[in-house]
Amino acid sequence: MSFRRVAIIGLGLIGGSIGLALRDDGLGTVTTGYDADPAVRVRARARGLVDHVCDDPGEAVRGADLVILCVPVGAMRDAAAAIAADLSPHCVISDVGSSKRTITDALTDALPGFEIIPAHPVAGTEHSGPDAGFATLFNQRWCIITPPPGANPAKVAALVDFWESLGAMVETMDADHHDRVLAVTSHIPHLIAYTIVGTASDMETVTRSEVIKYSAGGFRDFTRIAASDPTMWRDVFLHNRDAVLEMLDTFLTDLALMREAIRAGDGQMMFDTFSRTRAIRRSIVALGQDDPRPDFGRSDHK
Numbered sequence: 463m464s465f466r467r468v469a470i471i472g473l474g475l476i477g478g479s480i481g482l483a484l485r486d487d488g489l490g491t492v493t494t495g496y497d498a499d500p501a502v503r504v505r506a507r508a509r510g511l512v513d514h515v516c517d518d519p520g521e522a523v524r525g526a527d528l529v530i531l532c533v534p535v536g537a538m539r540d541a542a543a544a545i546a547a548d549l550s551p552h553c554v555i556s557d558v559g560s561s562k563r564t565i566t567d568a569l570t571d572a573l574p575g576f577e578i579i580p581a582h583p584v585a586g587t588e589h590s591g592p593d594a595g596f597a598t599l600f601n602q603r604w605c606i607i608t609p610p611p612g613a614n615p616a617k618v619a620a621l622v623d624f625w626e627s628l629g630a631m632v633e634t635m636d637a638d639h640h641d642r643v644l645a646v647t648s649h650i651p652h653l654i655a656y657t658i659v660g661t662a663s664d665m666e667t668v669t670r671s672e673v674i675k676y677s678a679g680g681f682r683d684f685t686r687i688a689a690s691d692p693t694m695w696r697d698v699f700l701h702n703r704d705a706v707l708e709m710l711d712t713f714l715t716d717l718a719l720m721r722e723a724i725r726a727g728d729g730q731m732m733f734d735t736f737s738r739t740r741a742i743r744r745s746i747v748a749l750g751q752d753d754p755r756p757d758f759g760r761s762d763h764k
C-alpha cells in the first residue's frame with residue numbers, strides 16, 4: 463500500500479519540508495495542511511507547502527490515509543484531539559516529534575482504536591517556521607520509526623516506504639530506546655549549547671562584545687545550535703525528562719573526571735580522551751554521515 467492523501471498538521475520547518483518534498487516526488491500524492499497560527503497558514507499558502515491549506519484541522523484530515531503531526535512535542539495531544547472526529551477509520555496517524563514515549567502514550571489516549579505509528583526524522587536546522595522548510599531536508603538523513611507492539615506490519619512498511627520516498631534512511635526501534643539514544647546524540651548536545659552560550663554571555667569578565675568578537679571558532683558552532691526554537695526544546699526536555707536526566711548524570715560524571723584531569727595536570731588522560739573522540743568524528747565522516755547540506759559543517763556558516 464502507499465499513501466495517496468497526506469495531511470500535515472503544523473506547517474513549520476518539518477511539516478513544510480515534508481510538504482515540499484512530496485510536491486517534488488512525482489508520485490502525485492495529494493497534500494493538505496493545517497496550522498493553528500493564521501499567519502503561518504498565510505505563508506504556507508504563499509510558498510505552496512501543501513496543495514490545500516485548510517483553516518480547520520478537521521477539514522485538513524478528512525479523507526487522508528496518512529496524517530502527520532508536525533507540532534511541538536507538548537502540543538501533540540491537543541493537535542490529535544482536534545482531528546479525532548474527522549479521521550477516516552483506516553488512516554495511519556504518525557508524527558515527527560523529537561521524543562517518542564510520551565507522544566506515543568498521548569496519541570494512544572487521544573485517538574483510541576486508530577493505527578498510530580510514531581516517527582522521528584533526525585534532520586533539522588536551528589531555523590523554524592513556514593519559511594524555514596526545504597524539500598531536500600530529509601535526503602540521506604535517518605528517520606526512526608517506533609511502531610508500538612501490535613502495529614499493523616503492512617502499515618509500518620508503508621510508512622517506511624513513505625520516508626524512503628522523501629530520501630530518508632529508515633530504522634525502526636522501540637520508543638524508550640529511541641528516547642535514550644536521542645538524549646545522548648541530540649538532546650544533551652542542545653542542552654550543552656544552550657548552557658555554554660548562556661554562561662559566556664553572563665560572565666562579568668567577558669563583555670558581550672568580546673563574546674561576539676571572538677566567536678569565530680568552536681563557540682560559533684555552539685551559537686548555531688543555541689539559536690534553535692525555544693518552544694520546541696522546552697517541550698523536548700519536559701517530555702524526555704527521565705532519559706535526559708539519566709544521560710546527564712553520566713555526562714556530569716565524565717565532565718567531573720575531565721575537571722579532575724585538568725586540576726591534576728593529567729595530560730595523558732586528556733590526550734587519550736581527545737584521541738578517542740577524534741576517531742569517532744573521523745569514522746562518521748568516513749561513513750559519509752556528516753552533514754550533507756552544502757553550507758553546513760563549515761566554520762563560516764550563518
Ligand SMILES: NC(=O)c1ccc[n+]([C@@H]2O[C@H](COP(=O)([O-])OP(=O)(O)OC[C@H]3O[C@@H](n4cnc5c(N)ncnc54)[C@H](O)[C@@H]3O)[C@@H](O)[C@H]2O)c1
Nearest residue numbers: 472474475476498499533534535537559560586587590591
Ligand atoms: N526543528 C528540528 O530540527 C526538528 C527535527 C526533527 C523533528 N522535530 C520535531 O518536529 C516538530 C515540529 O518542529 P518544527 O521545527 O517544524 O517546529 P516549527 O515551530 O517550525 O513548526 C511547528 C508548527 O506547529 C504549529 N502548531 C503548534 N501547535 C499546534 C496545534 N495544536 N495545531 C496545529 N498547529 C500547531 C505552530 O504554529 C508551528 O507553525 C516538533 O515536535 C519537533 O520536536 C524538529
Ligand SMILES: O=C(O)C(=O)C[C@]1(C(=O)O)C=C[C@@H](O)C=C1
Nearest residue numbers: 560583584585586587588647648
Ligand atoms: O541540525 C540541527 O540543527 C539539529 O539540531 C537537528 C536535530 C539534531 O539534534 O540532530 C535536532 C532535533 C531533532 O529532533 C532532530 C535533528
